[in-house]
Amino acid sequence: MIGKLTGTLLEKNPPEVLLDCHGVGYEVNVPMSTFYNLPAVGERVSLLTQFIVREDAQLLYGFATQPERQAFRELIKISGVGPRTALSILSGMGVGDLAQAITLQEAGRLVKVPGIGKKTAERLLLELKGKLGADMGAHAQATSDAQVDILQALLALGYNDKEAAAALKALPPDVGVSDGIKLALKALAK
Numbered sequence: 001m002i003g004k005l006t007g008t009l010l011e012k013n014p015p016e017v018l019l020d021c022h023g024v025g026y027e028v029n030v031p032m033s034t035f036y037n038l039p040a041v042g043e044r045v046s047l048l049t050q051f052i053v054r055e056d057a058q059l060l061y062g063f064a065t066q067p068e069r070q071a072f073r074e075l076i077k078i079s080g081v082g083p084r085t086a087l088s089i090l091s092g093m094g095v096g097d098l099a100q101a102i103t104l105q106e107a108g109r110l111v112k113v114p115g116i117g118k119k120t121a122e123r124l125l126l127e128l129k130g131k132l133g134a135d136m137g138a139h140a141q142a143t144s145d146a147q148v149d150i151l152q153a154l155l156a157l158g159y160n161d162k163e164a165a166a167a168l169k170a171l172p173p174d175v176g177v178s179d180g181i182k183l184a185l186k187a188l189a190k
Contacts, residue, residue, distance in 0.1 A: 002060060006046040011040060015087060016064070018044065025108075028062035029083075029092035030073075035115055037064050052076075052083055059083065067095045071132055078127045080120060087122075088115050097161060102128045109161065147171075150180040154188075163188060 005028065007021035014035055019026045028047060030038075039045055047062035048069045061083060063069040068090060089098065092113035098100035101109040102125055112120035147168060154164035167184035175183065 002049050002051045004046065004048050005060075005062065007044065009041050009043055009045045010039060011075060012038060015091065019047065019062075026060055028060045029087060030062045030064075031068065031087050033090060033094055034062065034064040034068065050076075050083075061087065065095075071095045073100060074128060074131050075124075080123065085115055085120075089113050092116075099132050101125075101163075102132050104151070105129070132133075146175065146177045147182060149177045150175075150184060151179050153177075154184055157185075159188060 005019050005021055007019045007026075008045055009017060009024060010020050011018035012035070015029050015032065016036070017028050017030055017038065019028055023079055028049065030047070034047070047064065048066060049059045049063070050069060050072055052059045052061065059070060060141075063072065071092060072086050075089060076083055081089075089110070090131060093101070093109065097109070100106075105125050107118065107121040110116050110124055111118055116124075150171070151164050151168055155161070158189050159167070164184075167187050170182055170187050171180050
């Protein structure tokens with residue numbers, strides 16, 4: 001029903017913002033990824049929104065980008081995942097990281113998000129497979145089997161997602177697994 005709001009940012013109280021659109025103030029819940037990219041109070045802002053009507057409330061959720069809103073919509077379709085949990089997931093990991101976790105079927109990355117247990121993480125991976133994939137977000141490059149193996153090896157060695165992804169980007173696209181791991185470790189050692 002309400003797909004986009006453009007107006008002046010009046011208040012920022014995570015995860016909620018108050019947006020003045022021609023004299024009407026809208027309370028909008030946003031993921032932290034959107035919250036951190038908001039302009040200062042008093043500036044103009046546009047948010048893509050998802051309007052949710054419940055028996056006891058009418059809630060607006062806002063997103064800076066279309067992939068964020070699409071990921072939110074896919075998440076709330078899953079049984080046991082409500083808007084608050086979906087917002088928590090998008091606050092805990094970016095859309096690109098979520099898409100990569102789903103593509104690589106890594107439940108461990110989802111369990112790190114507060115409020116997501118092992119069963120919920122496995123259900124998310126199962127139900128979102130093919131709906132949210134590497135085509136969404138920052139990890140749009142096609143990942144070969146070798147790149148997946150290199151990434152998993154770096155994660156197993158204790159490097160975090162950002163470090164492993166940065167090392168993976170620096171590698172030649174046609175590198176083998178063993179050579180790729182060696183090159184990535186050299187790059188991370190610098």
